[in-house]
Amino acid sequence: MSRRPVPSILPSEITAPEVYASRRRFLTGALAVAAASAVPPALAAASTGPVGRELGAHRNAALSTTEPPNSWEDVTGYNNYYEFGTGKEDPAANAGRLRTAPWSVTIGGEAEVKGSVTLEDLLKPHPLEERVYRLRCVEAWSMVIPWVGIPLGDVLRRFRPTSRAKYVAFTTLRDPAQMPGQRYPVLDWPYAEGLRIDEAMHPLALLAVGLYGRVLPNQNGAPLRLVVPWKYGFKSIKAIVRIDFTERMPATSWNRAAPNEYGFFANVNPAVDHPRWSQRTERRIGAGLFAARQPTQPFNGYAAEVAGLYGGMDLARWF
Ligand code: MTE
Numbered sequence: 001m002s003r004r005p006v007p008s009i010l011p012s013e014i015t016a017p018e019v020y021a022s023r024r025r026f027l028t029g030a031l032a033v034a035a036a037s038a039v040p041p042a043l044a045a046a047s048t049g050p051v052g053r054e055l056g057a058h059r060n061a062a063l064s065t066t067e068p069p070n071s072w073e074d075v076t077g078y079n080n081y082y083e084f085g086t087g088k089e090d091p092a093a094n095a096g097r098l099r100t101a102p103w104s105v106t107i108g109g110e111a112e113v114k115g116s117v118t119l120e121d122l123l124k125p126h127p128l129e130e131r132v133y134r135l136r137c138v139e140a141w142s143m144v145i146p147w148v149g150i151p152l153g154d155v156l157r158r159f160r161p162t163s164r165a166k167y168v169a170f171t172t173l174r175d176p177a178q179m180p181g182q183r184y185p186v187l188d189w190p191y192a193e194g195l196r197i198d199e200a201m202h203p204l205a206l207l208a209v210g211l212y213g214r215v216l217p218n219q220n221g222a223p224l225r226l227v228v229p230w231k232y233g234f235k236s237i238k239a240i241v242r243i244d245f246t247e248r249m250p251a252t253s254w255n256r257a258a259p260n261e262y263g264f265f266a267n268v269n270p271a272v273d274h275p276r277w278s279q280r281t282e283r284r285i286g287a288g289l290f291a292a293r294q295p296t297q298p299f300n301g302y303a304a305e306v307a308g309l310y311g312g313m314d315l316a317r318w319f
Contacts, residue, residue: 049073052214057128057148063204064132065301070143072212074286079219080137081238082186083172083179090181091219098178098239100223109169109244112160119223123209125158126150130213131206136268136300138232142282147227148210153201161197161245168200169193169250170226171242187253193237194250194264195228198309204229204302207240230302232266263319267310268300272319 049072069075081091103119128148136142156168174190176182182189199205206227209216216222221238228235234254244250254262261275270280281293299306310318 050212050214052210052217054214055128055148055210057130057210057213059130059132064130064146065134065144067132067134067144069132069146069212070284070286075143075145075211076217076219078143078285080139080233081181081219081221083181083189083191083239084219085181086186092217094180095218098218098222100218100239103223103241105224105240106242107159107244108242109246110162110165111245112162113158119209122155122224123150126154128209129206133204133206133227133229134300135227135229135233135236136282136296138234138262138266138274138279140274140277140279140282140296141285142294142296142300143285146212147206147208148213149206149208149227151203152205152207152226153203155207156200156243156245159243159245164247165197165245167246167248167250168195168197169242169244169246170195170237170240171244172237173239173241187257190241191237191253192250193226193235193252194246195235196249196309197245199228199306202306202309204305230267230299230306232262232268234262235266265310265315265318267306267315267319268296269298269315269319270296271298272316 077092078088079091080088081095084091084094101119104116105119105122106116107114128150130146130148132144132146134142135145161168170193172191173179174182176189195205206229208221208225208227209223211217211220216225221236224240225238226236226240249264252262252264254266255264268279273279279296282296283293284291297303
């Protein structure tokens with residue numbers, strides 16, 4: 001995504017998504033054949049759909065799209081997670097050994113309640129919800145993903161942010177021993193993201209712990225990631241270990257790497273092109289080689305819910 005030099009890791013962009021998709025279909029077919037002829041169970045499982053601990057969550061139909069979700073294979077096999085490599089298949093190949101338990105999150109900054117909280121305590125008071133959201137990547141592809149999680153705002157309010165808390169900053173784990181991509185200066189590690197406090201409190205903003213009814217696979221950001229469906233996917237930070245309430249707009253990874261390409265707000269906006277490509281249309285992953293691109297919707301189709309957050313703002317300037 002950035003223009004910064006990428007040493008030994010090959011940029012994902014060199015694999016055209018169409019090539020990737022056909023390769024994947026080939027692979028799925030090959031795995032099916034292999035499964036029929038007694039391959040090791042772990043390999044066979046790769047083609048059989050959802051795996052992992054079941055979470056038990058009630059679908060929030062009011063906040064879910066009725067578009068069909070992408071397959072488990074697409075959602076867990078085509079990822080952006082630069083801590084595990086810049087190729088789309090790298091996270092699935094390399095993230096498996098990340099230790100996601102025990103896990104705790106440190107709360108800091110402009111809040112009355114601060115300190116470290118275990119993941120279990122962070123989640124405890126909230127029933128898990130399933131929400132099927134569109135995810136629109138800044139690279140102009142999209143997916144539909146059935147997430148499991150809890151509303152971010154409900155979690156944040158428990159820490160009683162002060163009146164000076166204007167923004168919320170999120171930080172990913174930094175551990176080059178476990179996250180080999182962090183040994184290369186692709187981004188300023190650790191990955192950092194942020195939201196304005198009213199965006200963070202919006203009912204659509206989700207802290208996700210699962211997908212397809214099961215615990216998040218590591219490549220999708222286990223054990224805890226953000227999902228902000230009206231913004232480009234890079235806002236949806238994975239493997240969160242810190243949440244800070246701040247008075248000033250926090251520095252964020254992609255904005256710091258290329259401020260003319262990735263704004264702080266990063267609201268999905270077909271009217272504002274990326275400097276190097278159009279954002280007017282998108283390719284739905286898994287739709288097939290010959291499927292038409294679809295028009296991108298303002299705020300990724302969530303304008304009715306969130307456009308009011310940006311009243312009076314010039315969205316071409318605050319992209
Ligand atoms: N979070 C971290 N820590 N590192 C990353 O490289 N990539 C982002 C986002 N969160 C990224 C991240 C980008 S560009 C996208 S599109 C989404 O994760 C992809 O989420 P998914 O792989 O679960 O579909």
